[in-house]
Amino acid sequence: MTAPVVHELRSDARDNQERILEVARAAFASEGFDVPIREIARRAQVGVATVYRRFPTKEALLAAAFAERMAACLTIVEEGLAAADPWQGFRLVIERLMEVHALDRGFARALTSKFPRVFDFAEGRGRALRGLAELLSRAKEAGGIRKDVVLEDVVLALMANEGIRADSPQARVAASRRFAALMIQSFRADPAPVPLPSPVRPSLPISQ
Structure with missing residues (x-):
């Protein structure tokens, strides 16, 4: 088999894989x-x-589909842990995680679902939660977060954020930023009012 033919076959395989992952997401x-x-x-x-030749199980397909998002979330948590002020690190992590989730509802579902059993995804999710728990503990010790807040409260906020519906990705992100500001305000030990981002009308009308 000539080199150009081999290259073309490999290129087709890459294209197929990317298309499978895009459709799966x-x-x-x-x-x-x-x-x-x-x-x-x-x-x-x-x-x-x-599909099965590249991804032997649905769990493996899910892990591959969201590998980049998982890596981005781990980086966000690591940056939060590296912040000199634990409260500011915590605030940054909540804001950015919610934005990532708003942009990719499939990934948000994967994080909060019991479905993903493949090791790479579960291990990445576990690392993110452990890092978030550590950051939460540091922020409490520094006096930035109220003492009765637990990790489950943060996870609940992330799950609620996944439920945001809007007419476009930009609107979802804008709504997510406002929701993040509201959640961050509720976690603060000294909840002095701060300006909120502009409100966004959800795709479902609010009953009058």
């Missing part, structure tokens, strides 16, 4: 994790065997 975000592999293959215009 969109499907998981809009329909949850019950979307069959066969349906993902159909939308990606590849055979089912092609």
